[in-house]
Amino acid sequence: MSEKKSQLVIDNVILSFGGLNALTNVSIGIESGAITSIIGPNGAGKTSLLNCISGFYKATSGSIKFEGIELVGKSPYQISKLGIARAFQNIELFSGLSVLDNLMLARHTHLKYSFFESLFFYGKCQNQEIINREYVEGIIDFMELEEYRKAVVGELSYGIRKRVEMARALTLDPKLLLLDEPMAGMNLGEKEDIVRFILDIKAERDIAVVLIEHDLGVVMDISDYVYVLDFGMKIASGIPDVVAKDPAVITAYVGGESLI
Amino acid sequence: MAINRWIQSGNYRRSYKEDQTIFATFSEQASLIVFLIFLALVPHMPFMNRQLFRVVDLAFIYTIAVMGLNIVTGYAGQINIGQAAFMGVGAYAAVTITRDIATPLFQFGKTLPFWYIIILLPLSGLVAALVGAFVGLPSYRLKHLYLAIATLAFQIIFTWGVGHSPFLNQGGSIRIARLDFFGTVIKGSKTIGPFFYYFALIVLIIMAIAMRNILRSKYGRALIAVRDNDRAADAMGINPGLTKVYAFAISGFFAGVAGAIFALYNGSVIVESFSLSTSIDFLAMAIVGGLGTMVGSLIGPSFMLFLDPFVEKFSGFAQTIFPSTIDVATAMRPTIFGLIIVLFLIYEPRGLANWWRLLRQYFWRWPFKY
Structure with a gap:
């Protein structure tokens, strides 16, 4: 890992809430253009780690560098502007808005017009809206959301909302996509769809994906690299085949049996 | 703002540009034009009298303030119990700018020229917007009820502060000169009513277009x-704190413009016009109209203000039933308006705007039920 250039370098991150350490000396490197999975039992600190990267938590010590820029201490919106997009585990969409508006919201920083131009709307503002609408339509096409374009998000089914959540993160046009359990609570067909989307994102858009997932079958199938966390500590890392046979991982998960 | 809007069959949108239009179909455009012509003709109707002019003019002025309130409370979700104070800031800004800066500078006599008013309105709005942004600063940290208390505090401080500053005549009446509209001095009820009808209406339309454009x-x-x-907004690259502050600033701007017109309309400013109860009235108008809807902020104030004379009549009638020792008439107005707010909150939290939506849908689908 170290000989390759990593896009995101997490170095000795400690996150503690009072006396409780959610993350202890976690060091992870994420390569560009690859699918990196972070797995671990419940409460291992996976989501906390994502929260540290995307700025919702401030790491107590250590550094997180994205393309050489220090992320610790930055606000989520600043980190988002650097090109890190996040899809939440518990759907955090704007439930009163349509799918289209949800995606247009993700274009916020790409819409280049001032407040005064928006007052008159016609002219630059309208052009920008149309250009970005075209981009959003591209994402809608990519994520196969055409039929839900104008549906209010709050009225959609869980599986579709999860997909909208992913689409919205993708609409930010990120360099790094953080997916927090995109397949939680889905049936097999929906899971296969999401896997297909993740592989497409990697292949067509050349976006690095960080995936947190409990479905180990999926993780072992699609990941390029896997990190295993347990009780806030990194217990193993490597390519899927190596990790699956790691005795520490097997102990953490099932206590003695082989994973796959 | 493309929230699942049903349009009549036969209307196709062929480009993204067409999808952005506000009044998309022919019937929408036609009914808008008819409605605007109707509004333009109203002052010439025979039934228009002094009282009715006052109600309509006030409705227009309040609508501007309520539009601002709807931006901050309806759209941005930050409860603001100080809109009347922002309106007061605008009104006092208009009066003091005229008294202390403009009159010595431009040597105004007994009247103010019209071009000055065109400058004065945005200027007062700007002052109120700055105050609004300042009052909105706690929204970086505070949420929901706590923020509401912060805006309430501003309302109290405003009333107290004006009442204790000699500069503002300690809340007493400060006069502002009457308008000179290209040779016609706007003075006396004959001219004030119709003039401010058109003036407030035009400002209202401009502000409404601006609001609609901001919203889309x-x-x-x-x-x-x-x-x-706001968590997800943060992840989308939107600075939530700054957004809330600018929502307060826009809201303040609307209120400030409304306040300046209000000052010109009355010819004087007095602190009692911008009390806490007015703020709550504004909130009630926004709620009854429908929070978070453009139509709501246009209907709400008119509905509440047109109800006022009826309520007064009714309370006069109630007074005749009860013995004169019980003062029903003064208690009736707050009781009835309180009841209306409560009933709306329980049975129609989406306000009159929802009725409007249902009505429109009914006509679109007619003769079918769905």
Whole structure:
């Protein structure tokens, strides 16, 4: 890992809430253009780690560098502007808005017009809206959301909302996509769809994906690299085949049996 | 703002540009024009009298303030119990700018020229917007009820501060000169009513267009994002704190413009016009109209103000039934308006705007039920 250039370098991150350490000396490197999975039992600190990267938590010590820029201490919106997009585990969409508006919201920083131009709307503002609408339509096409374009998000089914959540993160046009359990609570067909989307994102858009997932079958199938966390500590890392046979991982998960 | 809007069959949108239009179909455009012509003709109707002019003019002025309130409370989801104070800031800004800066500078006599008013309105709005942004600063940290208390505090401080500053005549009446509209001095009820009808209406239309444009641009979407889910808004690259502050600033601007017109309309400013109860009235108008809807902020104030004379008549009638020792008449107004707010909150939290929506849908689908 170290000989390759990593896009995101997490170095000795400690996150503690009072006396409780959610993350202890976690060091992870994420390569560009690859699918990196972070797995671990419940409460291992996976989501906390994502929260540290995307700025919702401030790491107590250590550094997180994205393309050489220090992320610790930055606000989520600043980190988002650097090109890190996040899809939440518990759907955090704007439930009163349509799918289209949800995606247009993700274009916020790409819409280049001032407040005064928006007052008159016609002219630059309208052009920008149309250009970005075209981009959003591209994402809608990519994520196969055409039929839900104008549906209010709050009225959609869980599986579709999860997909909208992913689409919205993708609409930010990120360099790094953080997916927090995109397949939680889905049936097999929906899971296969999401896997297909993740592989497409990697292949067509050349976006690095960080995936947190409990479905180990999926993780072992699609990941390029896997990190295993347990009780806030990194217990193993490597390519899927190596990790699956790691005795520490097997102990953490099932206590003695082989994973796959 | 493309919230699942049903349009009549036969209307196709062939480009993204067409999808942005506000009044898309022919019937919408036609009914808008008819309605505007109707509004333009109203002052010439035989039934228009002094009282009715006052109600309509006030409705227009309040509508501007309520539109601002709807931006901050309806769209951005930040409760503001100080809109009347922002309006007061605008009114006092208009009066003091005229008294202490403009009159010595431009040597105004007994009247103010019209071009000055055109400058004065945005200027007062700007002052109120700055105050609004300042009052909105706690929204970086505070949410929901706590923020409401912060705006309430501003309302109290405003009333107290004006009441204790000799500069503002300790809340007493400060006069502002009457308008000179290209040779016609706007003075006396004969001219004030119709003039301010058109004047407030035109300002209202300009502000409404501006509001609609804000709402269909990224700034409007950011407001709704902050209301629905500020965590996710943060992850989308929207600075939630700044968005809330600018929502307060826009709201203040609207209120300030309304306040300046209000001052010119009355010819004087007095602190009692901008009391806490007026703020709550504004909130009631926004709620009854429908929070978070453009139509709501246009209907709400008119509905409440037109109800006022009826309530007064009714309370006069109630007074005749009860013995004169019980003062029913004064208690009736707050009781009835309180009841209306409560009933709306329970049975129609989406306000009159929802009725409007249902009505429109009924006519679109007619003769079918769905």
